[in-house]
Amino acid sequence: MSNSAGSVRLGVVGLGFMGQTHATNAQTFGHDVVAGADLVANTRDEFAQAYGATVYEEFEAMYEAEELDAVAVSTPNAFHEPAVIAALEHGYDVFCEKPLANDLASAERIAAAAADADGFCMVNFHNRVSTAAEVFKDYQEEGLFGDITHVDANYVRRRGIPGVGSWFTNQELSGGGAVVDIGVHAIDFALYLMDYPDVEEVFATTRTEFGHRDEYVDPGDWYDETEEAVFDVEDSATAMIRCEGDRTVSLEVTWAANQAETNDFIARGTEGGAELELGGEELTMYQAGRQGTDHLLDSTLTGGELDYTGWEGSDRRFLEAVEAGEAPELNTVEQALTVQRVIDAIYRSSEDGSSVAVE
Structure with missing residues (x-):
């Protein structure tokens, strides 16, 4: 999803270490960490305090309530599919942690959803x-x-x-x-x-x-x-x-x-x-x-x-692509599916x- 205002409104699903990393990098590059979702109450509270974000127990509620440009998904692998596909169906650009899913069938469903979506999905192969x-x-x-x-x-x-x-x-x-x-x-x-x-x-x-x-x-x-x-x-x-x-x-x-x-x-x-x-x-x-x-x-x-290299560089390239409204050639869903x-x-x-x- 393109963002003409110049500042990406980011939501984060999975607020542990990698979710916090994405949020920190987004703020470093001048973007807005609007909201986060996590099943664990203490984790939600810590995230809200650290980033000034509205937090939700369920990502579906976050997607419905917030006006987002992009979503970073950093849950355990088994939960990538529902969070990523729902975000794509809402028209958001998605940054998914590696691997694409916990098994091949799930990864194929994500790839199919990404192919039909208005937004794009990028996978975090930060190395x-x-x-x-x-x-x-x-x-x-x-x-x-x-x-x-x-x-x-x-x-x-x-x-x-x-x-x-x-x-x-x-x-x-x-x-x-x-x-x-x-x-x-x-x-x-x-x-x-x-x-x-x-x-x-x-x-x-x-x-x-x-x-x-x-x-x-x-x-x-x-x-x-x-x-x-x-x-x-x-x-x-x-x-x-x-x-x-x-x-x-x-x-x-x-x-x-x-x-x-x-x-x-x-x-x-x-x-x-x-x-x-x-x-x-x-x-x-x-x-x-x-x-x-x-x-x-x-x-x-x-x-x-x-x-910027590693996680910072990878986040920066994703956020720049969201701002430009153009899917990046780096770290594509097709490559992640391979x-x-x-x-x-x-x-x-x-x-x-x-x-x-x-x-």
């Missing part, structure tokens, strides 16, 4: 908004790398299960574990580096190695098991993703592993390659030349940081013990 990614994409457009044929994608935490007993570790609410929580970023970023080719096939294995162990070592203080705690998701996954033209992605994702943490991504192209961290600033490029003599050339680019199909294939492949087609 694309980084200095290294921006520089990489500009060089890619100039043809420096040729055709990117393989990406080695890593999002490995040594210890980092986000609250055993929270909705993150509950299959019904989240739709999965490490793959859904952080793997979604790695899948999206790898495909983004390859200009989002069609994905054809996945072979994967998921593992649960730490979440059920009483002797779990947790120096990061993530672990908070109670008698009621639910942990019925995976804490790591390994996958090989084959795309059109025999392009491939090797994926390693862990909430916990006995190895050093890494967010390294390596892109191999026919004319050059690159190495960068997810959400990072530094980019190293690998080339070859014949000037003087045959040689290899490695160059590392530093400095020149973007003004990621959801890969996630679905990872789980199906691990269960079947064989490679599966991406449907």
Whole structure:
């Protein structure tokens, strides 16, 4: 929905950490946080006090009562669909947290609703908004790398299960574990580096190695098991993703592993390659030349940081698109649906013990 007044009127559904992040960023960029909705009374009260917003228990009531331009949806994954679709039906532009939904069928319904809506839906793959990614994409457009044929994608935490007993570790609410929580970023970023080719096939294995162990070592203080705690998701996954033209992605994702943490991504192209961290600033490029003599050339680019990156940069781009009344080309529903199909294939492949087609 376009907003000629120059200040977006934002409503937020789900007022926890990410809902507050969206609200803070919106106010930072001069927009109005008009209202918020959350089932938890204390959370609503804190949000109202912090942002001067009117709060509601149900998002439907907020949509009916308020004049909004846009909505940020940051509920647990299982509740994305009703909040997003209802907002789109009201004509609002929507910023949905990743992943698009907790399962593929739900994601497909959101995508169908977005295709028929007057407003647009953007998904918060915030790691694309980084200095290294921006520089990489500009060089890619100039043809420096040729055709990117393989990406080695890593999002490995040594210890980092986000609250055993929270909705993150509950299959019904989240739709999965490490793959859904952080793997979604790695899948999206790898495909983004390859200009989002069609994905054809996945072979994967998921593992649960730490979440059920009483002797779990947790120096990061993530672990908070109670008698009621639910942990019925995976804490790591390994996958090989084959795309059109025999392009491939090797994926390693862990909430916990006995190895050093890494967010390294390596892109191999026919004319050059690159190495960068997810959400990072530094980019190293690998080339070859014949000037003087045959040689290899490695160059590392530093400095020149973007003004806004990560969550701030992603929110800013969404709000600018709302102001302009134009759907952004970045972080589209169609791309988020592709990621959801890969996630679905990872789980199906691990269960079947064989490679599966991406449907």
